[in-house]
Amino acid sequence: DQQVKQNSPSLSVQEGRISILNCDYTNSMFDYFLWYKKYPAEGPTFLISISSIKDKNEDGRFTVFLNKSAKHLSLHIVPSQPGDSAVYFCAVTGMNRDDKIIFGKGTRLHILP
Amino acid sequence: DAGVIQSPRHEVTEMGQEVTLRCKPISGHDYLFWYRQTMMRGLELLIYFNNNVPIDDSGMPEDRFSAKMPNASFSTLKIQPSEPRDSAVYFCASSLAAPWGELFFGEGSRLTVL
Numbered sequence: 001d002q003q004v005k006q007n008s009p010s011l012s013v014q015e016g017r018i019s020i021l022n023c024d025y026t027n028s029m030f031d032y033f034l035w036y037k038k039y040p041a042e043g044p045t046f047l048i049s050i051s052s053i054k055d056k057n058e059d060g061r062f063t064v065f066l067n068k069s070a071k072h073l074s075l076h077i078v079p080s081q082p083g084d085s086a087v088y089f090c091a092v093t094g095m096n097r098d099d100k101i102i103f104g105k106g107t108r109l110h111i112l113p
Numbered sequence: 114d115a116g117v118i119q120s121p122r123h124e125v126t127e128m129g130q131e132v133t134l135r136c137k138p139i140s141g142h143d144y145l146f147w148y149r150q151t152m153m154r155g156l157e158l159l160i161y162f163n164n165n166v167p168i169d170d171s172g173m174p175e176d177r178f179s180a181k182m183p184n185a186s187f188s189t190l191k192i193q194p195s196e197p198r199d200s201a202v203y204f205c206a207s208s209l210a211a212p213w214g215e216l217f218f219g220e221g222s223r224l225t226v227l
Contacts, residue, residue: 043204044204046217100158103148105154
């Protein structure tokens with residue numbers, strides 16, 4: 001039973017436009033939410049995070065939005081660039097010391113020239 | 114810092130053989146994680162350690178899988194005997210402060226079991 005769902009396996013976006021990646025989770029006890037980015041033949045790398053006390057966190061072109069009542073988070077990339085083509089993983093966890101980090105299946109983002 | 118180092122990068126083996134994957138975490142990181150990536154299941158947590166002690170191994174698929182961390186700078190994930198369904202990319206990651214700390218992943222070990 002998936003606790004973290006990324007329902008779009010892939011997404012294509014024109015360069016310069018906004019990319020929106022979505023993620024849903026099932027357990028309202030999760031307190032901390034992360035996005036990781038993965039290029040082929042490399043390990044995932046941390047991109048941006050948000051805690052449950054916020055509803056938005058911004059870092060340059062990347063913004064994560066959290067809707068706790070809907071158990072939904074999204075990652076916005078604007079403007080999208082060719083180097084953003086990668087697989088994006090949503091991840092959730094709690095704030096207790098031994099809480100696991102649980103990842104979604106990922107969304108492959110293609111930025112079209 | 115060299116980052117998390119995994120070996121081998123690629124392993125091709127035959128069903129029934131023993132496979133050992135190795136990981137050197139970033140020096141000073143207290144937490145070490147083993148993840149497996151497949152198309153069907155995405156990134157699954159297999160097991161993680163805190164200060165060399167296994168904390169949660171509930172993600173280990175079955176008794177054929179075992180993991181050890183004999184010291185702070187080395188961990189192994191062993192599959193014995195291996196099966197074709199174990200084919201996946203296995204990632205090791207380390208962290209200073211889990212679970213909310215950033216995970217630093219290695220480049221992964223791609224395992225193919227024929």
